Amino acid sequence: MSMLTSSIKNLFSRPFTTRYPKVPADLPPGNRGRVLYDMSRCIFCRKCERSCPTVAIITDRDAKTQTVIRHRCIGCNTCVEVCPTETITMVQEYSRPDTAPTVNVFSLDLPRHEYRIEHLPRHDGRKKD
Amino acid sequence: MNEAGPKIERNACLEVRKRTKEMVEAGARMIAIVALEREDGSIELIYSFDRQPGIVDFRFQILPEWEVDSVADIFTGALTLEREVVDLFGLKYKGIPPGLFLEAGKSPVAPLRRRPAPAKGGDEDG
Amino acid sequence: MDLLAYALQVLTVIVAPLVVGLAMGMDRKITARMQNRRGPPVLQPFYDVGKLLSKRPMLLSELQATFAGAALLFHAAALALFVSGSDLLVTFFVSGTGSVCLVMGAFSARSPYSFIGGQRELLAILAYEPVLFLVVLSIGMRSSFLVGDIQGGLLHDLPLVLLALVPVLVVLLEKSPFDVPTAHQEIISGPYVEYSGPYLAILEVARWFQLAFVFGMVTLFFWSGDAVISIAGKLALAFAALFATIVIDNASARLTRENMVSFMLIAGIGLVAINLLVLFILKGSI
Amino acid sequence: MGRATTIPFGPQHAAFLEPLNVTLTLEEEKVVGAVLNQGYNHRGMEHALSLDYRKSQYISERVCGICSFHHSTAYCQGLESIYGIDVPERGRLIRTIMMECQRLTSHLLALGHIAESVGYENLFMQCFRERELVMTLVNRISGNRVHYSMNVAGGVKRDISPEGLKDIQATMSRLRPRLRELHRVFSRDRTLSKRTKGIGVLSNQAAREWGNVGPVSRASGIPRDIRQDGFAAYSMVKFSPIVREEGDCYARMMVRMDECLQSMDIIEQCLPLIKDGPVAIQMKGHPKGEAYSRVEAPRGELVYFIRANGKTALERIKLRTPALMNVASLLAMLPGCQLADVPTITVSVDPCICCTDR
Numbered sequence: 001m002s003m004l005t006s007s008i009k010n011l012f013s014r015p016f017t018t019r020y021p022k023v024p025a026d027l028p029p030g031n032r033g034r035v036l037y038d039m040s041r042c043i044f045c046r047k048c049e050r051s052c053p054t055v056a057i058i059t060d061r062d063a064k065t066q067t068v069i070r071h072r073c074i075g076c077n078t079c080v081e082v083c084p085t086e087t088i089t090m091v092q093e094y095s096r097p098d099t100a101p102t103v104n105v106f107s108l109d110l111p112r113h114e115y116r117i118e119h120l121p122r123h124d125g126r127k128k129d
Numbered sequence: 130m131n132e133a134g135p136k137i138e139r140n141a142c143l144e145v146r147k148r149t150k151e152m153v154e155a156g157a158r159m160i161a162i163v164a165l166e167r168e169d170g171s172i173e174l175i176y177s178f179d180r181q182p183g184i185v186d187f188r189f190q191i192l193p194e195w196e197v198d199s200v201a202d203i204f205t206g207a208l209t210l211e212r213e214v215v216d217l218f219g220l221k222y223k224g225i226p227p228g229l230f231l232e233a234g235k236s237p238v239a240p241l242r243r244r245p246a247p248a249k250g251g252d253e254d255g
Numbered sequence: 256m257d258l259l260a261y262a263l264q265v266l267t268v269i270v271a272p273l274v275v276g277l278a279m280g281m282d283r284k285i286t287a288r289m290q291n292r293r294g295p296p297v298l299q300p301f302y303d304v305g306k307l308l309s310k311r312p313m314l315l316s317e318l319q320a321t322f323a324g325a326a327l328l329f330h331a332a333a334l335a336l337f338v339s340g341s342d343l344l345v346t347f348f349v350s351g352t353g354s355v356c357l358v359m360g361a362f363s364a365r366s367p368y369s370f371i372g373g374q375r376e377l378l379a380i381l382a383y384e385p386v387l388f389l390v391v392l393s394i395g396m397r398s399s400f401l402v403g404d405i406q407g408g409l410l411h412d413l414p415l416v417l418l419a420l421v422p423v424l425v426v427l428l429e430k431s432p433f434d435v436p437t438a439h440q441e442i443i444s445g446p447y448v449e450y451s452g453p454y455l456a457i458l459e460v461a462r463w464f465q466l467a468f469v470f471g472m473v474t475l476f477f478w479s480g481d482a483v484i485s486i487a488g489k490l491a492l493a494f495a496a497l498f499a500t501i502v503i504d505n506a507s508a509r510l511t512r513e514n515m516v517s518f519m520l521i522a523g524i525g526l527v528a529i530n531l532l533v534l535f536i537l538k539g540s541i
Numbered sequence: 542m543g544r545a546t547t548i549p550f551g552p553q554h555a556a557f558l559e560p561l562n563v564t565l566t567l568e569e570e571k572v573v574g575a576v577l578n579q580g581y582n583h584r585g586m587e588h589a590l591s592l593d594y595r596k597s598q599y600i601s602e603r604v605c606g607i608c609s610f611h612h613s614t615a616y617c618q619g620l621e622s623i624y625g626i627d628v629p630e631r632g633r634l635i636r637t638i639m640m641e642c643q644r645l646t647s648h649l650l651a652l653g654h655i656a657e658s659v660g661y662e663n664l665f666m667q668c669f670r671e672r673e674l675v676m677t678l679v680n681r682i683s684g685n686r687v688h689y690s691m692n693v694a695g696g697v698k699r700d701i702s703p704e705g706l707k708d709i710q711a712t713m714s715r716l717r718p719r720l721r722e723l724h725r726v727f728s729r730d731r732t733l734s735k736r737t738k739g740i741g742v743l744s745n746q747a748a749r750e751w752g753n754v755g756p757v758s759r760a761s762g763i764p765r766d767i768r769q770d771g772f773a774a775y776s777m778v779k780f781s782p783i784v785r786e787e788g789d790c791y792a793r794m795m796v797r798m799d800e801c802l803q804s805m806d807i808i809e810q811c812l813p814l815i816k817d818g819p820v821a822i823q824m825k826g827h828p829k830g831e832a833y834s835r836v837e838a839p840r841g842e843l844v845y846f847i848r849a850n851g852k853t854a855l856e857r858i859k860l861r862t863p864a865l866m867n868v869a870s871l872l873a874m875l876p877g878c879q880l881a882d883v884p885t886i887t888v889s890v891d892p893c894i895c896c897t898d899r
């Protein structure tokens with residue numbers, strides 16, 4: 001019965017929880033949400049692709065695109081650190097939840113930090129040998 | 130330990146019980162059994178003990194078909210560690226059944242052993 | 256009996272479980288606030304039942320559906336008898352039969368969790384029914400067995416009997432420390448585990464009827480000549496009982512079966528006995 | 542009666558956060574036999590970790606969500622000792638602070654989980670509310686709530702700013718009275734102690750035989766804490782392992798509760814020690830050699846064995862997680878108890894199935 005006092009106290013104090021999907025989450029500055037590319041700076045050196053621990057980045061030199069497989073990205077910040085031209089930035093907000101695996105395609109014809117969302121069939125986005 | 134590792138020895142399988150008993154009587158605690166496959170296909174087993182202030186280990190090398198003596202009756206906790214080796218490396222321990230992590234008959238056999246490489250560079254996709 | 260009174264009774268039988276459903280929603284909200292959370296909307300129990308009703312019916316055995324329906328019927332009949340002002344003893348036994356139907360439904364599914372849940376539910380019935388029975392007896396002896404004839408003075412004369420109803424409510428509302436039969440961390444909601452979809456909804460509604468009956472017993476303790484004061488007092492008393500169980504729930508861990516049976520029998524029967532004894536000494540008669 | 546029934550406890554069970562199956566043989570409600578089945582979460586982590594040593598510190602965090610920093614620290618320490626380098630002092634202190642923060646979150650989770658397993662929902666919520674303070678703190682410091690991605694071989698890659706240090710201090714002073722209150726509830730609450738005292742006793746002898754580690758062994762009177770070996774910056778702070786003798790669920794619970802308070806002490810001792818300087822040093826070349834690396838994770842001693850042969854892929858990396866030893870010892874505790882106590886006992890060893898199965 002030791003919780004008696006704190007229960008009554010809680011009853012008359014404001015709830016600790018928030019109405020999350022309606023109210024945005026309280027993300028601190030420096031939160032690693034997701035990566036965005038500024039394609040005008042990209043030199044297609046493939047450093048990010050090679051450094052990615054989860055093989056979430058596909059660089060296409062011919063089509064001039066960078067593809068991020070969203071559900072594979074773990075937000076470890078490695079690509080941001082290795083990028084020689086500061087093409088990649090990490091933003092606070094998380095990517096939106098989705099019902100199917102999505103890839104975000106960054107290409108030169110899109111404005112800065114904008115991307116095209118494409119859906120992948122399941123089990124795709126993995127290198128075939 | 131030198132780079133080449135210990136010699137492949139049949140007797141080592143039997144000696145492990147003696148060494149474990151010594152260790153346990155000296156108040157040591159077994160912390161891990163590390164199995165690793167060497168280039169020549171033999172298996173190196175490392176039994177490591179926490180005997181303060183440091184780690185003491187006992188290593189030997191066997192062929193994968195040999196049966197190893199179980200030390201689970203000397204140190205009960207070794208049972209889990211041995212079953213793990215059985216599961217992941219397909220070794221045979223005396224009286225220890227497989228099936229700690231993997232389901233017998235349904236899961237891949239010995240997932241941590243090198244497969245008979247179909248082509249080179251096939252390690253990437255696991 | 257004139258038609259208006261009759262219509263009023265039918266309306267009460269329909270509305271009472273809905274009020275209980277609303278009370279369940281308030282219970283969840285208050286519990287959440289006590290735990291410093293926001294909690295679901297007050298209408299959540301109705302959303303839940305609606306959702307359950309819209310699901311595909313699935314059963315392990317046909318008997319389960321029969322017993323779920325029987326539980327609903329018995330509990331509804333008990334409430335109807337109670338509202339129509341008939342004998343409290345008969346009402347009590349009809350309601351008890353409804354509880355047993357739940358156990359039978361649990362036993363009719365071939366599942367170990369359901370079986371253990373059924374056994375525990377039987378044990379719970381063994382623990383709370385005697386107390387409830389004694390409460391009924393003391394109300395009947397003090398005032399009248401016919402619900403329609405019961406008038407004021409119960410709260411004044413039998414306060415400890417009312418107190419004995421609180422642990423009964425704790426068991427029926429499935430709250431710790433005595434949520435033993437439906438302990439979801441142990442046996443995953445016990446007797447309910449093999450029910451799903453509309454049948455679970457039926458059992459939930461049956462529970463509302465049962466609770467409406469027990470809360471009805473609580474409301475008997477307050478009576479006033481003025482209808483408005485009477486109803487307000489009855490609701491306040493029922494809410495106080497609910498609030499007491501919520502406070503107990505939030506300040507205790509679940510106890511074991513043995514604790515439940517011994518506490519219920521010793522404390523419940525003890526409280527009723529002390530009350531009656533004191534009453535006997537003070538007034539010379541019960 | 543007297544006929545034994547077999548019930549599957551898990552892999553999907555309300556008391557477990559993760560898939561673990563205990564097949565119980567019951568007589569009435571008394572447990573007469575138990576068989577553990579695990580492996581529902583086996584992901585082949587040892588193989589995945591050995592693919593590329595430069596990326597493995599991120600993957601090793603993913604072995605387990607609630608002791609992620611300990612995993613990556615163990616991995617990085619292993620590589621560092623293969624390279625034979627010493628991490629700068631600031632880097633070690635930051636690691637220590639992060640590890641203790643994570644111990645706080647992990648222990649509060651375990652405590653809340655024990656409270657939940659005996660149906661004490663309110664206490665569970667309170668534990669998680671206080672845990673949230675630490676979670677948001679580490680989110681501000683590291684950029685993420687669970688997987689900090691701060692460790693690299695050679696140190697840490699994200700420094701703590703002076704404001705961050707003040708933030709830590711402020712959070713600790715906010716947290717302390719709240720944890721004292723929790724400590725009071727956990728130690729004094731009568732219904733809770735009724736459900737945990739004398740339940741699931743693991744004797745000192747049994748704990749030694751099963752090779753238990755961490756809070757489980759310390760609750761059975763084995764005064765062993767790997768932090769005393771002084772990895773990271775633990776040689777610079779003063780603390781002594783918390784040991785209890787009873788070996789029951791209550792003792793395991795209270796050891797965790799006391800360790801929470803101790804963690805705060807350690808963090809507060811670390812803060813003034815932090816001096817300006819580098820947080821990491823760069824390493825050259827591929828690793829070659831082998832090393833054992835041990836850290837005291839929230840659940841106990843975590844052992845990494847790394848053997849590298851000068852290539853990108855490691856030859857062998859072996860993880861001996863604490864939960865593997867502790868979960869196995871359930872077999873010694875379960876027989877003879879009541880069905881109602883099974884969730885409490887299993888949860889009191891803090892079974893992290895992600896760690897166990899890897």
